[in-house]
Amino acid sequence: MPAFDRAACAELMEVFTALSAAAALAILRASGDRAAQLKADGSPVTAADEAAEAVIRDGLKRLAPALSVISEEQVERDTTTAAGTSIILVDPLDGTRDFMAGRDEYTVNIALVTDGAPILGVIAAPALGLIWRGIVGRGAERMAFAGDGKTSAPQAIHTRRQPDRGLIVMVSRSHLEARTQAYVDRLPEPKLIACGSSVKFCRLAEGAADLYPRLAPTHDWDIAAGHAILEAAGGKIAAPDGGHLVYGTTELLVPGFLAWGDATGARPLSA
Numbered sequence: 001m002p003a004f005d006r007a008a009c010a011e012l013m014e015v016f017t018a019l020s021a022a023a024a025l026a027i028l029r030a031s032g033d034r035a036a037q038l039k040a041d042g043s044p045v046t047a048a049d050e051a052a053e054a055v056i057r058d059g060l061k062r063l064a065p066a067l068s069v070i071s072e073e074q075v076e077r078d079t080t081t082a083a084g085t086s087i088i089l090v091d092p093l094d095g096t097r098d099f100m101a102g103r104d105e106y107t108v109n110i111a112l113v114t115d116g117a118p119i120l121g122v123i124a125a126p127a128l129g130l131i132w133r134g135i136v137g138r139g140a141e142r143m144a145f146a147g148d149g150k151t152s153a154p155q156a157i158h159t160r161r162q163p164d165r166g167l168i169v170m171v172s173r174s175h176l177e178a179r180t181q182a183y184v185d186r187l188p189e190p191k192l193i194a195c196g197s198s199v200k201f202c203r204l205a206e207g208a209a210d211l212y213p214r215l216a217p218t219h220d221w222d223i224a225a226g227h228a229i230l231e232a233a234g235g236k237i238a239a240p241d242g243g244h245l246v247y248g249t250t251e252l253l254v255p256g257f258l259a260w261g262d263a264t265g266a267r268p269l270s271a
Helices: 004-031 047-063 072-076 096-100 178-185 201-203 220-232
Strands: 036-038 044-045 068-072 086-094 107-114 117-125 128-137 139-143 155-157 170-172 191-195 213-215 237-238 258-261
Touching: 004 047, 004 107, 004 117, 004 128, 044 047, 044 096, 047 068, 047 072, 068 072, 068 220, 072 086, 072 096, 072 191, 086 096, 096 213, 107 220, 117 201, 117 220, 128 220, 139 220, 155 220, 170 178, 170 201, 178 213, 191 201, 201 213, 201 220, 201 258, 220 237, 220 258
Parallel strands: 068 086, 170 191, 170 213
Antiparallel strands: 036 044, 086 107, 107 117, 117 128, 128 139, 139 155, 213 258, 237 258
16 A cells, blocks of 8 residues: 555545445435436436535545545546545445435445555445445454444455356446346356445455356446455456556546455356
8 A cells, every 4th residue: 555554544444434334314304306417428426426426525625635536526527637645535425326216226436546446445335324434454244333423343254265157247237238248148147136336346355156257348436446445355346358447537537347245256258
């Protein structure tokens, strides 16, 4: 961890946890208004997205002012990019379409990226009352949070060993494109679970699933927190060819990925 020692990461994880819980409560308070506007890229944004972003950005400005922040809704408003070895990536409401549809699979994602790699992630699921978090090299945890924002004692989580057949595969409910579907179809007896948002990473991290493939580009803020949590829990995420994913590029996109619960069973697309 080039810019952060273990103590600094632990302190920052508590900051991210508190802000994710506060943002989750802001989303729940705004859940009566699910009307949306379309952004330039055609994706929806609601009052809940904007309320959660305000909570997180204001909190980070007070509690971690030295770190640059890139958040989804900020990028929509301006083209300013964050500078520095370490940046914070924020998706204030990942799974806006699920939120609009009244499903519970939407999340708040906050990640610390250093030298292009996620090293700390926190994901809160407002409707589920759960928070997952992890520091790469130090382990991952899950906790519950209540309507007053208080959290339960954290419980350690870990990925599970990969079975020979019948992989439990997490796939996107709204973004399952043809290339990913073709890849899944080649697996031996896969058991598919359609799910929204970064909850998919969390299910791998806690040992409830084995694989999450997405063979299409996605934004950094969508997956950085899940990447950190999954690796902290013993899993692995890589580019389809097995190479490293790099975050914080000019495009703020990764080209696709394969996320494995069992790091020892991870293999590239060509394998």
